[in-house]
Amino acid sequence: xxxxxxxxxxxxxxxxxxxxxxxxxxxxxxxxxxxxxxxxxxxxxxxxxxxxxxxxxxxxxxxxxxxxxxxxxxxxxxxxxxxxxxxxxxx
DNA sequence: CTTCTGACA
DNA sequence: TGTCAGGA
Numbered sequence: 001x002x003x004x005x006x007x008x009x010x011x012x013x014x015x016x017x018x019x020x021x022x023x024x025x026x027x028x029x030x031x032x033x034x035x036x037x038x039x040x041x042x043x044x045x046x047x048x049x050x051x052x053x054x055x056x057x058x059x060x061x062x063x064x065x066x067x068x069x070x071x072x073x074x075x076x077x078x079x080x081x082x083x084x085x086x087x088x089x090x091x
Numbered sequence: 092c093t094t095c096t097g098a099c100a
Numbered sequence: 101t102g103t104c105a106g107g108a
Contacts, residue, residue, distance in 0.1 A: 015092075028103065030094085047092055070101060099104080 010052050012041075018050035022058035029058070035071040037061055037078065 018040075019026045032038055033048075038057045040048040050058075057078070064074045 025104065026092095027105085031102075045092075065102080072101095093108100095106105095108085097104105097106085100102090 012052075013050045013055065015040075015048050015050065018048075018055055018058065021055050022062060024058075024062065032058070032061060032071070036075050037071065 013021065015026045015029055019029050022029065029048075029050075033040065038054050038061075040050045040054050043049050060078065060081075061074055064077060069077065
């Protein structure tokens, strides 16, 4: 398996390549950030740096969008899923 | 690359 | 409402 499965962060991408990996446009990635779905790191010049973890997040966002959720719903579901998996992995 | 604005399904 | 396109 090569790619993004897990492993916290391995690569950092610009918004264009991140959009390609997410299967959408760069404008949508900024819209997701504006809605608080993710918070990519910013380089010194102010450009977004998307970690592999962020790319995984983008894939999950696309999945939830296909499921019929809107961005507001996704903004609530993402933290809950994250917390749930964290609590489950805790024991 | 960034932001904002407008239009469309 | 989310996506896309153009302009500054």
